[in-house]
Structure formats: C-alpha cells, structure tokens
Amino acid sequence: MQVVSLASGSTGNACLVQTPFGALLVDAGLPQKTLLARCARYGTLPEHLIGIIITHEHGDHTTSAVALAKRYRIPIYTKPATAQKIKIPANVTVYSLDDQYHTEILGIIIRTMAVSHDAVAPIALQISHDQITVAIATDLGEWQPLLVPFLQAAQLIVIEANHDREKLRLSSYDHSLKLRIASPTGHLDNIQTGALLSQVGLDKNIRDVWLAHLSREANSPGIAIQSIRTVLQMHGCHQYFRTITTLPPYDCVAWGPAQRMIQKTLW
C-alpha cells in the first residue's frame, strides 16, 4: 500500500491510497484537473480508481467528487446523509458506509467512525490492505476516547492539527469564525492533537504521523510539530512516533511501508 496526500488544508483535501488491485481517493477537494495530474504523478490514472470515499460534505473535501465519479464511472462510498447532502445524481453508484460493519473493495477493508464536526455525518477512516492500515481523521472539533484504539490500528495516522490557540485568537478571522473553529464541532488545535497522540502512543507501537489540515493563518508547521512534540515528551511517548510530518497545502507527500523502513525521524 502507498498513501499519497494530494493536498491538505482549508483550500482542499484529497488523499490517494494505492494498492496493486486499484486505488481509492479519500475526499476530492481539488479541481478535477489538478487532482488527476497529481494522481498521474504517482502512476494512478482515472481508470485505476475503484472508489471515492467522502468523509463529509464540506467543499474543501468534495469539490470534484461528483464530477469525477460521473465522468469516469467511479463509485462513491460515504454515509447516506452525506450522499444526500452533496446531491449525487442517479447515474452515479453510491455505496453506504456503516460504522458497525466494514466495507471491502477488492481486498481493501474500510472501517469508519463518527467524529464531532459541523457536518451531517462526518467520519474518520481506517483503510487496510495486506496487513497495513492507514487511519485518516482530518476534521474534528474534539476527540472521543474510542478514537484512540481506532487510530492505534494504523501504521500511518493522518490526523488534523488545525490551529494554535493563541495564533487563532490573534488571527484576522472574524469572531464567529474563531468560535466555530475552536468549538467541539470545529477543528482540533495542536494541544488537543498532542493529547490524542499521547494516548495512541500508550500501546508503544512504532508508527508515522502526518499532521493534516493546518490553518495557514492560525498555525505553522514549526509550531504544530513543536507543540505536539512537547505534549508527547510530557507523556513520555515521543519515541514511539518514528516520524511526524506536516502536510503541505498544495504539494504531495507519499508514504509506503517500505519507505517507512528507511525514513529517518524528522525531529
């Protein structure tokens, strides 16, 4: 399995999960042309896509999802309420994801878990193939204890580290937007993400982390990594995170089990 972040942040989110049997897109929050060009850079053409998973209906996750699905006859996998919200036309195949049951697509197993975010049915995901699991949780205002074992199943965790509390307070965002972002149905700040990862690290398994959905105005890669590292050190579990990498808003980043063996700790 190879995982490629195609974009991450409030201007667009999309992640490609590649296996020898086909590739899945997790969210499609980029213009179609850009998204396909980035997939092609990693050897995935539209005909290789066996599904588009949609985590929730916000535009930064869905911009080209329906158009891609329609044009290339790719099925969409999402929660029924989300499907209804994004108005998927009748000629696009939609499969419902259910938190109680896993979904299998050509040997790829998908599991979902409801998260707290201001969308109709937002989900975190586990995608597994050939004993490798990636967990993706990019939009959540607070985390529940059940999310810890959900993330512990993964060798790569893609987790939101949206903002620094102080930078958000001082940002130019209007008051209502600041309140929305910091609310339990908004986005995780660096300290909340650090606390979550420190619980994940209790199992002492070695894993990699991608910090996703960083706010460009209310966070920075340096602040996010430093804040989270401090929390992990306080809990004595920083050594279990082999790499912690911030995802850039526009560039691609790739991860694979083989690459993981040679990657050096970035901090």
Ligand SMILES: [Zn+2]
């Ligand atoms: Zn969202």
Ligand SMILES: [Zn+2]
């Ligand atoms: Zn988002």
